[in-house]
Amino acid sequence: MPDFQACHPIAGSEGFYEKGYRMNDLGLFPYPRGRLQKADLDLAAELQSLVDKEIVEKRLELKEDYERLLKPAFVRLMVEMGLQKMFWPEDLGGEGHNEPGVAFTVMAALEQIACADVGLAFLAAHSFALQAALAGNGNLKREACERFAPLFCADGAPVIVSFLLPVFTEEESGATWRGKGLQVTARAAPAGWKLHGKCVRPTCSGADADLFGAWCAVEGEGQQAFILVPGDARGLARGPEFRKTGLAASRNADIDLAGVELAAAHCVFREEQEYRRLLSWYYLGLAACGVGALLASYRILKEWGDNRVIKATGNIFKENPLTGALMGEIAKEIAVDRLLAYDLAEMLAEPDTYGDAGCEGVFTAALIVVHHVLSSADYAIHRIMELMASAGYAKEWQLERYWRDVKTVQCYLGAYELAKHDFARWFYGARTL
Amino acid sequence: MRSIDDFSRPLEYLTPLGEQVGEIIREWVEKEVIPYRRDFDEDYLEHRLILPPFRKLLGEYGIQRILFPEDLGGWGLGHSDYLSVAAFRMFEEIARADSGMAVAFGVVFWPLVLICCEPHVNRRLCEEFAPMFTGTREPVFSCMAMTEPQGGSDIENVEILKGSTIRTTAVQDGDEWVINGHKLWPTNTGGVADLMAVVCTTDPGSRDVNDIAIIFVPCHLPGVTQSSAYEKAGMAADKNGDIWFENVRVPLWYRACGPGDDARFYGEVVSLGNMGSIAFMTGVMLNVYEKVREFTSRNTYRGLPLKENDAVAGVLADFAATIEALRILGYQCARMCDRHDLYGPRWSPEVMAKARAHRYFAADRTLEAMGRVMNLMESFGADREWDVEKHWRDVKMVQLWLGGKQLSQMEVARWFYECETL
Structure with missing residues (x-):
């Protein structure tokens, strides 16, 4: 990993995307050139090189093979490249790259990973969000870092992070957070906490996760607590992996928590603002997943548009007024989405200007951006599929995987109709939504 | 409780046959398809789960014979003026369970329309192919081979291109057509189809629509080669693949309707x-x-x-x-x-x-x-x-x-x- 301690912003014209790494495509789409540090650009370059070698070149043969393609790539990214050490304090074995400006690093890294595989970026987004919530400068939780940083910083094993967030439930009377049911209940026990939950739906990797972050209802209090549950905790049982639309890197399964006992220190925060901060960073990660998928889809469309000929008119595909216009619209979506996602990184990078990542205003902005980016990515990739007709859904052309992955991320993000209530709460002061 | 039957349909268009078959299909999908469909994606190559329900619907219930004239063992739907409305009901019922199966089902009849339906019934071809569909309790599949590598779906654009981009050729040799070419994507390929209708040109590059020929080709003939099924985002029941024709010979009268038609x-x-x-x-x-x-x-x-x-x-x-x-x-x-x-x-x-x-x-x-x-x-x-x-x-x-x-x-x-x- 590059040396982030010695970094400073660099002039945009010398940036990663202009150096020829992807000069002819991804560099076309604007990003805040003055804000990415040299180390961010170097990291992005390293990641691009790694994912090209470890994923893209093997994709046709290994497709979405978890054991042979995705798991080894995740190890390379998180352990060998050191992404899972990024935020943790140096004295605990981490990289100590935990200033708010790391938001740009997260964005640049995840869009590169998502270009190759959205699911891997999705998993990494979980790790970054947890790291930001526990080890971000300004709200660093020393005790939690001391307990959990070694897990991430010991050489060798990747740590898959998953969250147990509020969802729709079949119970009408359980505890809720903003209308959705809290899946896990926590009871204060003499030695710490005792957790219960039945058929709990994780945000990712229920079959594999090493650490679950659960936003729990605390019994008898009417309050919540964010509690970290090791994947090997006694009383935690994983159901069978279930099949889903996309994100093959996330082998998900519902889990049961039957009286899981944890030390008090596993509760890493109680305040809603802390929870919103975690979500704001999580949403940045998911927005980066959407941007990466768009950039990869752009490349596929570019090749198609350069080489196909419409027989009826003799036009190269991109030269036909109808298809060319639609291709232009798709480029517009990509450009705007990328700027928006980097704008969110800017908000997280500048708490003195915009407010803390956990304040209601930044949280709402993050929610707006991630919904907009994923919805727009969904829209744009649909249009690309339409332009490519049957090649759009043939696995050979790779596009359909991004389409499935983006839709899956969008589903896991949550219902847009209900997110709109969050927007209305903030912008209009709605109280009962 | 309200159900899917509470959505509107133009009742004045419905026909007894379509509704009767629709009810049969609904019962069939509930028992034979819906309980198994979640595993269809993994069955896209083998069709171990997909073929048995088709065997029942097409072969045992005999729905594959529906278009052929009654005197040839069919149900005579090709002579009716309600073919499409009846088909709409059938397709909808199957697609409710699995639209890939609905497509595979629909394409059984797609090329047969050219020879079984008024006003262009080709009696000789009906007599030739009816036994294939009416004389068995095994499912029989057809396919319509149109798309080609170099032109994609452009060849469907007859009005503008007038067949000029079709590369699959049919050359007359005595009383036979000799067919050469390469098609992509037809439904029911990948080894499924028994009979295909192939869109050919009798004069490559010609813009004379008389040179567009649709010729029936039984899939077992020498020179017909099919790839395995493509892997797609879904629709596992609809197998698509490449078909190559290498000096495939069929009688001249296997042409569906004739020059121009x-x-x-x-x-x-x-x-x-x-x-x-x-x-x-x-x-x-x-x-x-x-x-x-x-x-x-x-x-x-x-x-x-x-x-x-x-x-x-x-x-x-x-x-x-x-x-x-x-x-x-x-x-x-x-x-x-x-x-x-x-x-x-x-x-x-x-x-x-x-x-x-x-x-x-x-x-x-x-x-x-x-x-x-x-x-x-x-x-x-x-x-x-x-x-x-x-x-x-x-x-x-x-x-x-x-x-x-x-x-x-x-x-x-x-x-x-x-x-x-x-």
Whole structure:
């Protein structure tokens, strides 16, 4: 990993995307050139090189093979490249790259990973969000870092992070957070906490996760607590992996928590603002997943548009007024989405200007951006599929995987109709939504 | 409790045969398809799960004989003026369970329309091929080989290209055609089809529509080679692959309708393909309605069933409204394809353009509506156990085949605005 301690912003014209790494495509789409540090650009370059070698070149043969393609790539990214050490304090074995400006690093890294595989970026987004919530400068939780940083910083094993967030439930009377049911209940026990939950739906990797972050209802209090549950905790049982639309890197399964006992220190925060901060960073990660998928889809469309000929008119595909216009619209979506996602990184990078990542205003902005980016990515990739007709859904052309992955991320993000209530709460002061 | 049967259909268009077969198919999908469909994706190469229900529907129930004249063991639907409306009901019922199966089913009949339907019945070919479909309890599949590597779906664009881009050749040699060429993507390939209709040219590069030939080719003939099925985003029951023809010989009289008429009636294939596509979409929408209704009734938000939330109800209402509108549109399209006396022949540029308009409009609305309800179900929307994501993947393909959206837009614009250079 590059040396982030010695970094400073660099002039945009010398940036990663202009150096020829992807000069002819991804560099076309604007990003805040003055804000990415040299180390961010170097990291992005390293990641691009790694994912090209470890994923893209093997994709046709290994497709979405978890054991042979995705798991080894995740190890390379998180352990060998050191992404899972990024935020943790140096004295605990981490990289100590935990200033708010790391938001740009997260964005640049995840869009590169998502270009190759959205699911891997999705998993990494979980790790970054947890790291930001526990080890971000300004709200660093020393005790939690001391307990959990070694897990991430010991050489060798990747740590898959998953969250147990509020969802729709079949119970009408359980505890809720903003209308959705809290899946896990926590009871204060003499030695710490005792957790219960039945058929709990994780945000990712229920079959594999090493650490679950659960936003729990605390019994008898009417309050919540964010509690970290090791994947090997006694009383935690994983159901069978279930099949889903996309994100093959996330082998998900519902889990049961039957009286899981944890030390008090596993509760890493109680305040809603802390929870919103975690979500704001999580949403940045998911927005980066959407941007990466768009950039990869752009490349596929570019090749198609350069080489196909419409027989009826003799036009190269991109030269036909109808298809060319639609291709232009798709480029517009990509450009705007990328700027928006980097704008969110800017908000997280500048708490003195915009407010803390956990304040209601930044949280709402993050929610707006991630919904907009994923919805727009969904829209744009649909249009690309339409332009490519049957090649759009043939696995050979790779596009359909991004389409499935983006839709899956969008589903896991949550219902847009209900997110709109969050927007209305903030912008209009709605109280009962 | 309200059900999918409460969505409107133009009752005055319905026919006893279509409704009777529709009921049989509904029972068949409930018993033979729905319980197994979640494993279809993994069965895309072998069809171990997909073939047995087809054996029952096509072979044992005998529905594969439906188009052939009654005196040849068929049910005579090709002579009726309600073929499309009856087909719409059948397609919709099958697609409610699995639109890939609906496509595979529909394509059994697609090329046969060219020889079994009035006013262009080819009696000799009916006599030739009827025993293949009526004399067995095993399922028999057909396919329509159109798309080619160099031109994609352009060859469907007969009005403009007049067959000039077709590379698959049919050369007369004595009393036989010798066929050479390469086709991509036909439904029921990948080793499934027993009989195919192949769109050929008798004079490569010619813009004379008399040189467009649709020739029937039994798949077992020497020189016919098929690849294994492509791997796709969904629609596992619809196997697609490459077909190569290398000096394949068939009798001259295997040509469907003859010079000029092959090109003319090819339009009928396009119109019916578009009509059927709408039925596939409404069938899917009906099942998604059932699933979403169950989901939003069982799951709660703020202590109430999800469907009782006003914002959610707005999405659900839009979904129901889309089904209402598309179903009526689809049945109207089918009626238009049936009643030449009222709407003109279904192979006319007018009906082709309108059917294309109906289909791409329906596809856009379907995908928009399905994307919204899938998102409403959050992670469960992407979960195969709820079936919605499978339908979402499948229905995208319905939108993209037959030349995709842009080709449809051009054909619609050409007809309605009399564009001359598109």
